[in-house]
Amino acid sequence: MSPALARVARGETGFTTYDPAFREVLGESPVLRLVADVDAHEGPVYVATEDALYFTSRPLLGQVHIKRLQLDGTRFPRAAGDVSVVPADTVAANGMTASADGALLVCEQGSMTRGARISWVQPSTGRTTALVTGWRGLPLSSPNDVVVHRDGSVWFTDPSYGWLQGFRPPPATGDFVYRFDPETGVTDVVDDSFDKPNGIAFSPDHRTLYVTDSGANQEPGSYHVDRPHHVVAFDLTPDGRHLANRRLLAVTTPGFPDGITVDAAGRVYVSSFSGVQVLSPEGDLLGQIDVPGAVNFTFGGPGRRVLFITNDTAVWAAVLETHGA
Secondary structure, eight states: OOHHHHHHHHHHHSEEESSGGGHHHHOSSOEEEEEEESOEEEEEEEETTTTEEEEEEOOBTTBOOEEEEEOOTTOOSOOGGGEEEOOOOOSSEEEEEEOTTSOEEEEEOOOSSSOOEEEEEOTTTOOEEEEEOEETTEEOOOOOEEEEOTTSOEEEEEOSHHHHTTSSOOOSSOSEEEEEETTTTEEEEEEOOOSSEEEEEEOTTSSEEEEEEOTTOOSTTOOOTTSOOEEEEEEEOTTSSOEEEEEEEEEOOSSOOOOEEEBTTOOEEEEETTEEEEEOTTOOEEEEEOOTTOOEEEEESGGGOEEEEEOSSEEEEEEOSSOBO
């Protein structure tokens, strides 16, 4: 599609097409709607049994809340009264995902006085239980994003942003990607090649792992173009415990990537300064959902055809033809 046609598509629909294959994502009548004006920052998790979206708020005076947005199918926008706070004792909560029993797995970045960890949170009660607090006796830095493999193992990224942003002590380990085995209780480093590992997601068949590297962002508000701002793909070994065949999937521009997810067809959704960029499994840019400042997103809603997007000031919904993995 020519730049002129791309501008028309953006102005009329909120979507920008770069490849005709993007039509398979959009269908004939895609919709982009504001869901709620709220300080939705990270970790969106859709819970189908509640028709609700959970997310973590923007840090305010050092405090971060886990919030719940009650939905009603695709009836948008929602009222301010549909947003509530989960009464969980977490510290600088960031990325989240759903566990098999319906609880939330939460990346707690910690503080100067309380350690970072991966925790289990029961949203109905706020009960919080530590799952991972360190690696070989060393504390975690500031876990950012987490995902669960179909074998039950928990994979998460741990960049040193807490130290760079002034709310965590100097890191005791590197900027690693970890795997936690709930059967053995053992946490292993599965990759140490990232500058700042950030978003993490599996392909639909769980044979490929995607990780975003936001190393171009160091101190708050910075953008170092000579540092990583890309998405990396790995193959999982047959035992599902190790990574192999590291390769560049795509370089993100404008800005650096943060959140990442996939749809049922294996397409990869990555945040950028201009919106959610949609890539083919080979890394070709197909199109973009035009929500500037998009941070993270998840599929949910009826048929899992709604991509809920957080961008620090609101939750947006893109109703699509495709559906989540």
